[in-house]
Amino acid sequence: MSTTTRTAVVTGAARGIGAGVARRLAADGFAVAVIDLDEAACKPVVQEIGAAGGRALAVGADVSDEQSVQAAVERIAAELGEPTVLVNNAGIIRDNLLFRMTPGEWDAVMNVHLRGSFLMTRAVQGYMTTAGWGRIVNLSSTSALGNRGQANYAAAKAGIQGFTKTLAIELGKFGVTANAIAPGFIETEMTAETARRIGIGFEEFKAAAAAEIPVARTGKPADIAHAASFFASEGAGFVSGQVLYVAGGPKS
Structure with a gap:
C-alpha cells in the first residue's frame, strides 16, 4: 500500500505547526484532512495543498467534544478515505502561575490536549487496526519537563508522553506505531x-x-513537519513509543 492510498488526519492544522505538518504529509503523498475548530480557517491550507497537486479536506471540529470528533472522523472516512495516520497537534495555552490559575484555565488546556488526543485516537484506531497499518503522532513539548507559569500545559504535555507509550504497547500487534514529538521554541x-x-x-x-x-x-514549523513525516513513513515501522525532542539541542 503506497501513501497515495492512505489518508492522514492532522488536528489544529489551520496554522502553525499543524499547517506545516499537513503540507508536508500532502507532499509525501497522503490525502490530508485538515481539522481545526473553524472550518473556514482550514481552507487556505487545503487550497495550498490542492494547488500543489495534493488532496485535502477542511473539517471543522472541536476535538474535546465526543460527538464532534465522531462526526468529523466519519466524514473524513466517507469523503477522503479511511484514516490510517493521525497527528494530534491541536492545543491551546492558558498560562498562569499556580496560585493565580483558575480551574477553568486548567480544564481548558487538559480538555484540548489530553481529552482531544484521546477522543481522536479512539475514533481513528479502528480504521488502523482493520487495515493492519497505522501511524499515530502526538505533539508533546519541552514544557513536559516543567516550565514556570505552565502547570496546566506542562502536565498535559507530560501526559501525552505516557499516553503515547501506552498506545504503542496496546496497538503494536495490529501494525500501528505511536510516537511523540516534543518541540522546543517554534x-x-x-x-x-x-x-x-x-x-x-x-x-x-x-x-x-x-x-x-x-x-x-x-525552530520553524517545517522542523516539526520533517519529524512527523518520518514517524508517518513506511520505514518507521520499527520505531514506536518514542519521544523525540526537536529543540535544537539535548533535553532530559
Missing part, C-alpha cells in the same frame, strides 16, 4: 502570543531564545 502564533503577553517584541523574544539553543536558532 516560531508560531502561539509563541508570538506569549511574547505579547510578557510585553516584549517577537524578534527580541526569538533572539533571547536562540541565545540559549545550541544550534543558535529558533
Whole structure:
C-alpha cells in the first residue's frame, strides 16, 4: 500500500505547526484532512495543498467534544478515505502561575490536549487496526519537563508522553506505531502570543531564545513537519513509543 492510498488526519492544522505538518504529509503523498475548530480557517491550507497537486479536506471540529470528533472522523472516512495516520497537534495555552490559575484555565488546556488526543485516537484506531497499518503522532513539548507559569500545559504535555507509550504497547500487534514529538521554541502564533503577553517584541523574544539553543536558532514549523513525516513513513515501522525532542539541542 503506497501513501497515495492512505489518508492522514492532522488536528489544529489551520496554522502553525499543524499547517506545516499537513503540507508536508500532502507532499509525501497522503490525502490530508485538515481539522481545526473553524472550518473556514482550514481552507487556505487545503487550497495550498490542492494547488500543489495534493488532496485535502477542511473539517471543522472541536476535538474535546465526543460527538464532534465522531462526526468529523466519519466524514473524513466517507469523503477522503479511511484514516490510517493521525497527528494530534491541536492545543491551546492558558498560562498562569499556580496560585493565580483558575480551574477553568486548567480544564481548558487538559480538555484540548489530553481529552482531544484521546477522543481522536479512539475514533481513528479502528480504521488502523482493520487495515493492519497505522501511524499515530502526538505533539508533546519541552514544557513536559516543567516550565514556570505552565502547570496546566506542562502536565498535559507530560501526559501525552505516557499516553503515547501506552498506545504503542496496546496497538503494536495490529501494525500501528505511536510516537511523540516534543518541540522546543517554534516560531508560531502561539509563541508570538506569549511574547505579547510578557510585553516584549517577537524578534527580541526569538533572539533571547536562540541565545540559549545550541544550534543558535529558533525552530520553524517545517522542523516539526520533517519529524512527523518520518514517524508517518513506511520505514518507521520499527520505531514506536518514542519521544523525540526537536529543540535544537539535548533535553532530559
